Amino acid sequence: MIKTADSSALKHLKILDLTRVRAGPTCVRFFADFGAEVLKVESPDGVEANEGVIGARDNYDNLNLHRNKRSLTLNFKEPEGLEILYKLVKDADVVVENFRPDVKHRLKIDYETLSKINPRIIMGSISGFGQDGPYANRAGFDQIAQGMGGLMSITGIPGQGPVRAGIAVSDSTAGNYAAIGILIALLEREQSGKGQWVQSNLLQSMIGLCDFQAARYLVDQDIPPQAGNDHPFSTPMGVYQSADGYFNLGASGNGQYYALCDVLSRPDLRDDPELQTLKGRTSRREFVNNELNKEFVKQTTTYWIDKLNEKSIPCGPIYNMAEVFEDAQVAHLGVAVKVTDPNRGPIELVATPVKLSRTPAAISFTLHAKGADNLELLKSLGYSEDDIKKLQEKKVI
Numbered sequence: 001m002i003k004t005a006d007s008s009a010l011k012h013l014k015i016l017d018l019t020r021v022r023a024g025p026t027c028v029r030f031f032a033d034f035g036a037e038v039l040k041v042e043s044p045d046g047v048e049a050n051e052g053v054i055g056a057r058d059n060y061d062n063l064n065l066h067r068n069k070r071s072l073t074l075n076f077k078e079p080e081g082l083e084i085l086y087k088l089v090k091d092a093d094v095v096v097e098n099f100r101p102d103v104k105h106r107l108k109i110d111y112e113t114l115s116k117i118n119p120r121i122i123m124g125s126i127s128g129f130g131q132d133g134p135y136a137n138r139a140g141f142d143q144i145a146q147g148m149g150g151l152m153s154i155t156g157i158p159g160q161g162p163v164r165a166g167i168a169v170s171d172s173t174a175g176n177y178a179a180i181g182i183l184i185a186l187l188e189r190e191q192s193g194k195g196q197w198v199q200s201n202l203l204q205s206m207i208g209l210c211d212f213q214a215a216r217y218l219v220d221q222d223i224p225p226q227a228g229n230d231h232p233f234s235t236p237m238g239v240y241q242s243a244d245g246y247f248n249l250g251a252s253g254n255g256q257y258y259a260l261c262d263v264l265s266r267p268d269l270r271d272d273p274e275l276q277t278l279k280g281r282t283s284r285r286e287f288v289n290n291e292l293n294k295e296f297v298k299q300t301t302t303y304w305i306d307k308l309n310e311k312s313i314p315c316g317p318i319y320n321m322a323e324v325f326e327d328a329q330v331a332h333l334g335v336a337v338k339v340t341d342p343n344r345g346p347i348e349l350v351a352t353p354v355k356l357s358r359t360p361a362a363i364s365f366t367l368h369a370k371g372a373d374n375l376e377l378l379k380s381l382g383y384s385e386d387d388i389k390k391l392q393e394k395k396v397i
Helices: 023-033 060-065 079-090 101-107 111-117 142-148 169-192 202-209 211-220 254-263 267-271 278-283 285-296 301-310 321-326 328-333 374-380 385-393
Strands: 014-017 037-042 070-073 094-097 122-127 197-201 237-241 246-250 315-317 336-341 345-350
Touching: 014 023, 014 079, 023 037, 023 060, 023 094, 023 122, 023 169, 037 079, 060 345, 070 374, 079 111, 094 169, 101 122, 111 122, 122 169, 142 169, 142 202, 169 197, 169 202, 197 202, 202 211, 237 285, 246 301, 254 267, 254 301, 267 285, 278 285, 301 315, 321 328, 374 385
Parallel strands: 014 037, 014 094, 037 070, 094 122, 122 197
Antiparallel strands: 237 246, 246 315, 336 345
16 A cells, blocks of 8 residues: 555655755655655665765654655666666656756756656756756755855844854755745646646745845845844844843834834833834934833843733744744644654654645655665566565665
């Protein structure tokens, strides 16, 4: 019996996952969580030069990225391995890969080749810099894209130098964009009956995610500087200090700002003619923030969160990751999902952040052991046990 996640949304889809590291697995995870039959095709032990780069198979990252997938070991650098891959492609809906463009063509797993085998195949390709152009064959990593895409130049306190975001933001964004593109291609295929090549890359995804600041430059020729924890154009909106820590506040609209002044019993800040408008408050940001912090340090973060929310003033605590999962709303949303791993026992993973009312996502199992599905899959393709034994001996599987 084919094992898929307990979601009926995409059970009709067969996905071949040729990806590694983060961007590709992030893309494929959406399909796996919504019930698609996902087969992770990975190199047999001793074949991949950088096979240790992602860490132990049952580490927290791999368990979270590769849930709901079966495993086939396959060395498609060998003719027999490539033949098996092509047989799988004939019956698949989607192939997702993140090889460098030159490697993909050398291995004969490029879209032109696969589409001749299956004209309905949709291929999702995620790269560092795109499938062509002067940087196409460069190795791409998240932090490189953060720097080249502009994010590091606008992140951090003014004057401190470039700062990377604390998550693999370009990896995750490229993966998410690829998933959106694949879903669009699947919908289009219902009309045309034809597959197509879907492409995303870390660099363009990073620029796309920075569209607010990218558009600021393209339209007004204004190079955005670092703004620290303050919003570039709104005041008060940023991080403020309480008696026991810090919290976020967003009260830049006039109504919210006036309500804030009332909560703080500071009519002088409300009635000052120079602070009556957003533009005026932003031009005097340092003064406004200093005056607000004088009041906020008198009470705890919890006190201010409660008081400000009573007046519908946007605000929130700044959590570490343990505090995130202790929050009542996070618990209500079901962000942590219980699942049992064969090696680590009961664990919790991060839920799919998209909810469907009738066919929700599910996390039903962690990634199968490496090659655990070899026998079943190869038999389904017509290989005998003797054939499979020979393939094992040649390290094809």
